[in-house]
Each structure stands twice: as structure tokens, then as C-alpha cells.
Amino acid sequence: MYPPEFKVLVPSSLEEALKLLKEHGDNAKILAGGHSLIPMMRLRLVKPEVVIYLGKVPGLRYIRENGSTIKIGAMTTHGEIESSSLLAEKNPLLQETASKIGDLQVRNMGTIGGSIAHADPAADYPAALTALEATVVLKSLDGEREVKVDEFIQGPYFTDARPDELLVEVRVPSLSGRFGTAYEKLYFRATDFAIVGVAAYVEVDGGAFSRVRVGLTGVGDKPVRARQVEEELVGREASEASIEKAADLASEGLEPPSDVRASSEYRKKMAEVLTKRALTRALSKAKGG
Ligand SMILES: Cc1cc2nc3c(=O)[nH]c(=O)nc-3n(C[C@H](O)[C@H](O)[C@H](O)COP(=O)(O)OP(=O)(O)OC[C@H]3O[C@@H](n4cnc5c(N)ncnc54)[C@H](O)[C@@H]3O)c2cc1C
Helix, strand or coil: CCCCCCEEECCCCHHHHHHHHHHHHHHEEEECCCCCHHHHHHCCCCCCCEEEECCCCCCCCCEEEECCEEEEECCCEHHHHHCCHHHHHHCHHHHHHHHCCCCHHHHHHCEHHHHHHHCCCCCCHHHHHHHCCCEEEEEECCEEEEEEHHHHEEECCEECCCCCCEEEEEEEECCCCCEEEEEEEEECCCCCCEEEEEEEEEEEECCEEEEEEEEEECCCCCCEECHHHHHHHCCCECCHHHHHHHHHHHHCCCCCCCCCCCCHHHHHHHHHHHHHHHHHHHHHHHCCC
16 A cells, blocks of 8 residues: 655754754654654555655764763664674674564664664564663754653553654663673564563672563563562572573563464463573573673
């Protein structure tokens, strides 16, 4: 199906993009990589009168370290995140997550800003960004604000962004010390969205877990932290036996949807299984494996 007629505007600066957003408000949609917006428009699920293409706006495509933070421009593609040597060393969780998104074409066009702003409940980044306690920076003509990703994503395809705000940057920690990370994804078919995805980030001090973060996608309206698993593990012996006991808590309080790809019960079970796998792999890396 073709979308209804719409106008394309191509700003050449951030200032111009923000002015256009202010002017057109709810009638406008930002076009980044187009890998979610264009299908939604073709299905007529969204019908913007104006599409504002971000591809000619300079300064939105970068990955740079600033103290203990890594800043990523909204227009950075999944492919650039996957192949970043800075992320490979200082935040391999985001890098691994990007490498499991779609196929090469999707990773070459799709952007991290577009993925977060789209807020698909089965998208991969939100699990990792939740586990990393990442933030996003939103900009408008009135100023700038920084919001935690798990507060920014409020429900399926629904975020905290105002119509005049642009997501300009994603901030993740630069990890150091004895840490390990892993992203485990259950696919329906290769290159599909996650049925369930689990991101784990652990730090080990002496023989015990000193920090544990677990983020899940595909198990509800929005990404969630498995806080019971985290609390159970911190201070415990850093071992597979501890993980074995704690991972079952990953499904507590979850009410995943049932759909053509999986039942709610199956998703709950897989949340436990993938939590165990992700934590085990993260622990092995933290121990230098
Ligand atoms: C075949 C296929 C397979 C895929 N597989 C996966 C997968 O396995 N895992 C996964 O997570 N995703 C998957 N995706 C989605 C893909 O990652 C998209 O690239 C991503 O969801 C959207 O990024 P985009 O840059 O294409 O955004 P667009 O499609 O351009 O925009 C998406 C939405 O975000 C808004 N937006 C975009 N940028 C901004 C911004 N900077 N500020 C404010 N709003 C903005 C747009 O207005 C629109 O509403 C797949 C897509 C396809 C087509």
C-alpha cells in the first residue's frame, strides 16, 4: 500500500530541524534510517503530513568517550555501533546487541536514535540500555533535557518525547574493572525481532558479584529490569551455582503478551533461561574467560 501524500523537508542544520519540528508539531515525523517509519507509513498506521529527513543534519553521527561516559549521536547506525573499537573495549554489551539486530541492510540504515524513539516492545537496544542505565538527550528550541531510557520508553510505540523534541544523543557508561556483559536473544527466524531478549552486565570484586544489571525486552509493554535477580546476586559468590538459583526470579511479576510467535508462558520460561545464559556468559568474561 502507498502512504497518503506527504511533504519531505530536508534541514541542513540542527537549528533548522528544531524549528521545523516546532512549526509542524504533531503533523510531522522525523525520518532517520526509515526502517520503521516507512513500513508504518505504508501500512497507514501513521500518516504524517510532513516528513523531516535528518540525514543532511551534520553532527548527529558519532561515538566518543567523555570521562566515564560514551556519547553516541542519534543518527549513528547499528552497523557503526557493531564495528566501533571504542565500544568493543568499553561497552561490548551495546556492540553485541547491535550485531544481533536484523540483517546487514537493516544495520547499515537503521539508527540508534530511531530505534529508541520508535519504542518497539520487541526491539533489542532497550534491553541493553536498561541494563546499562543509559540516558537519552532530547533537544528542542526551548532547551535540552536528559532522561533515563527506561523512563523515556513509556509503552509500545510511546515515549516521553514532546512533538517539538528531537532525540539527539544516547549516553552509556564507559565500563572498566572486572566486568562482563552478554546479550542473549531468542529469534523466531534469523534476523527477526526478539521474541525475548536478555542483556546482562556484571562486575566481580574478590570472589563475589559487586554489581549486577539485567534488562529484558519482548516480555511486556516496555523494557524491564530483573531487579529481583540483581538483588539476589549482589554480594553472593560469583559462580554458576548462584546464577542457577537467581535466574528463576527473572520471570517474577512479568505478564508477557501471547501472540502468533509465542505464548505468554513460553516467554516467561525463556526469560529465565536466557537470563541464566546471559549471566553465565557475562560472568565468564568478567573472570577473563
Ligand atoms: C526487516 C527488518 C528487520 C528488523 N529487525 C530488527 C531487529 O531484529 N531488532 C530491532 O531492534 N530492530 C529491528 N528492526 C528495526 C530497525 O532496527 C530500525 O532501524 C529501527 O527500529 C528504527 O530506526 P530508523 O533509524 O530506521 O528510524 P526511522 O524508521 O526513520 O524512525 C522510527 C521512528 O522514530 C522517530 N525518530 C527517528 N529518529 C528520531 C530522532 N532522532 N528523534 C526523535 N524521533 C526520531 C521517527 O519519527 C519514527 O517515528 C528491523 C527493521 C526491518 C525493516
